[in-house]
Amino acid sequence: MNFLEERIVKDGIVKEGNVLKVDSFLNHQMDIDLFNQMGEEFKKRFEGKNINKIVTIEASGIGIACVVAQHFGVPVVFAKKSKSINIEGDMYIAEVESFTHKCKNQVIVSKKFLNEDDHVLVIDDFLANGCALQGLISIINQAGGTVEGIGIAIEKGFQVGGNIIRNLGYQLESLAIVEDMDAKTGKITFREQ
């Protein structure tokens, strides 16, 4: 097990309905030392890639993205999830439909902050069905930018998001891929990497 898998086993809580709660260190309370370890690991996994920007989505991706960005020496742009009065002017908008929740969401980035010169590393905390991620990729493509890679903290390997992204040919690096969780025993099985 790597450092993140160990932490998930130690502090993650498995709930009914394939819910994995990691709010004590990842997405409500945030362990910044852990985020720095993730930054080091992503830097290794994306070695040789010419990355000049990190893109993430609000809210829980932002903290990880900002700490990881220090390991690449690049700025972060976070996408907003619905039209906000603070974003004005031209925007890239991706309309994404959740196939589980049957709801539509907008993923929005100002045109000022993405263009054809951008070589982007996408960072997020979770990957399950991957709708938000599909929206981010759509926006980077709209801008003419290049998706150099996608770094995820925890992927739910039993949901389709990761497969879709790998099928599309993107370098997707998930630090922990959960294959199976049992709410009764609390046991979590990770995919061998």
Next chain:
Amino acid sequence: MNFLEERIVKDGIVKEGNVLKVDSFLNHQMDIDLFNQMGEEFKKRFEGKNINKIVTIEASGIGIACVVAQHFGVPVVFAKKSKSINIEGDMYIAEVESFTHKCKNQVIVSKKFLNEDDHVLVIDDFLANGCALQGLISIINQAGGTVEGIGIAIEKGFQVGGNIIRNLGYQLESLAIVEDMDAKTGKITFREQ
């Protein structure tokens, strides 16, 4: 002018209605080197304070808080703005009413992540009327924790939030306090500190 005031003059845009757009470096695209400078400065201003946790509010406070946290060696907890399905169990909730927008918002933190042993530095990007900040202080008080200080990137000195917080006796450190902005000329006047 300090480093943040200089950056605001260089890249901030003044709009009608007392709007200051700093989305190119603070709250949409984020300059992580700048956030580290802010971290150094907050560390100086809160020297001698016994701080073991940083609390902020989603979404645009999170990035600053996570980078600043490295200068204090503490974890970050971010409050959510409305009841989310990802937060379960006991929560601290503050109901805050905006006196400008006439709307109510909930500020929410899980009881697991704040308690009477916590000595908290509150971090946020903007302070105007201070409703969100009042909610954060309420929650820390509910938990029996101590507000050791409040660090803000940009305060709108011509709105009431900063005065209220200083009247209450809190150490409020705003790295840039805008006294006046002129949308026609673009001129920004800062309070001498």
